[in-house]
Amino acid sequence: MSQTEAMRDLHSAATSHRGDRVFNRIVTAAAFTSLVVLAGIAIFLGFQAIPAFQTQGIAFLTTTDWDINTDPPTAGIWGMLYGSVLLAVIGLFIAVPASLLLSIFIVFLAPQKVAKTLTNLIDLMAAIPSVILGLWAFYILNPPADEWQRLLNQYLGWIPIFQNDSGNFLGTPFIAGFVLAIMMIPIVTSVTREVLGRTPPDLINAAESLGCSLYTMLRYVALPYGRGGIIGGVMLGLGRALGETIAVFFVLKVVFETNWYKIIESGGGSVATLIVGRFGEVTGPFELQLLLAAGFFLFIGTLVVNVIANLIVNRTGRLQK
């Protein structure tokens, strides 16, 4: 730490040179590009969102109809906002246990070589482009998923979330959530793996010598120790899921109704998918502005989730140093 301060003093002493000052200014300007871009997105999209609110009022956020050609046009994105969250929650239900267990396996159970290979494979999984995942889901995942959902409906149909009245099991929130889970697993795993791996060996050794088994060690030492980081990793995955567009576009049938809980009923919503899906057939500048307004709220939502996630991850990172 003191060395850093010494370096800073050295640097500030060296700024007397004119070329250095120019260099300094250029680098500082570049460093604030990210702020400028973030502010730019907020301002430009926010500005475009104004007409949507002038015509629709608060109903733009609370209703689900999308009828542009009527007079006056009605448009609301509640179903999409809710649908995005529903898909993300389904994804989290699969991805969080899977990635936690996966990172427990990598950190505590697997031999060093297996752990390394697995880590690389999971990173490879993160590198699959979302459009390829969408194609895969459409052609490969859809048929078996159709069967799984039929079975779920057949045996567990009495539970409200497994109701299906239409008999159509494609384009459901369940499939879309499953695809999102596949996208989230590598992100969440990479964070939880690091957090669990940073549990001090002294603590583990102490727990083991006090007679802890692996289960009790995880339960009382490793998981509580890494709780903040794990929550942060989950929220990073959530941020990714909320903004995901193309993979969901392939497998979700976007309908302008609020699908409250029937996760294996065809039809759901997602803000990002709404934007891409409607964009090709925009009927006029007004509908474009509605989509831009939807994008504004998508941006705000993901930004809030990501900022909270990063704050949590950074804080636990500092605590552990």
Place this chain on the structure above:
Amino acid sequence: MSTQTLDQSRLTELSEQQLQRPWRKKPRKFTLSVILAVIIPAAIVAALFVYSDIPGVIVLVVIYFPLQAIAAGISAWLTRGTRSIGDSFIIVTALGATVFSLVVLVSVLGSLILRGFRALSAHFLYQNSVYINPSTPLEYGGIGHAMLGTFLIVGIASLIAVPVGIATAVYITEVRGRAVPYVRFFVQAMSGVPSVVAGLFILTIAVSTGLFNQSAFAGGIAYAILMLPTVARTAEEVLKLIPDELRMGALALGSTRARTVLKVVIPAARTGIITAILLGVARVIGETAPLLLPLVTTMELF
């Protein structure tokens, strides 16, 4: 002096490796019982697969997983007592999650390769798809136009995002100004911008300012927005690994700060910075949504 510290660090590393994993020592009986606990449920399930007509998913999820967990619990209980039942449960579920992820990965890659390799050939990479329709034989046509477009747009994005990203990293690790925590925070926040929002943003600028129209350039800027945080964060990690002695040495020899960064620090981190650029390219090269919006009309222009 330096060799001594090296040896010391290697020593501590070694002892840490040995100290770190005391839970590794397992009695041989344990291994045997685990093998049995794996084989028996697998045999039962294989028999069910062959001799009954219960759907495969049900066999797997409703019968195999619980059976496997119970078998592992019993074997643990017999060899190591009640308290190890939790352990065996963790092991079984962790293995299950690992297998699940690997199956998904193999399925994605395998289906791509198995279904796609028939169409793969040299001409597929450079021919374009003009005059090509679904009934054209596989000897004709390709993705040449798409490859060219991808190179063009990723190239434009790299031209913008790489200098800015590295400069951001230089600000964080070399200039170390007062705003470092804020800059890092903004870069992190920027890495969460959904790709479709980046596309909408560029579209809005294009429409409202008229500075540029919907073109490869617009797509390149949208990509650059997504690429910048990846490049900046990776380059920051890399530059942090450069020892301060190098910087101090350069400054002590009388070089200015700009020269220290440009001639000493960045060349020393060259390979790492190339990694940062490649990671940035990998981040955007598979993105779809940002181009769908700003580029939508150029399909007709080409």
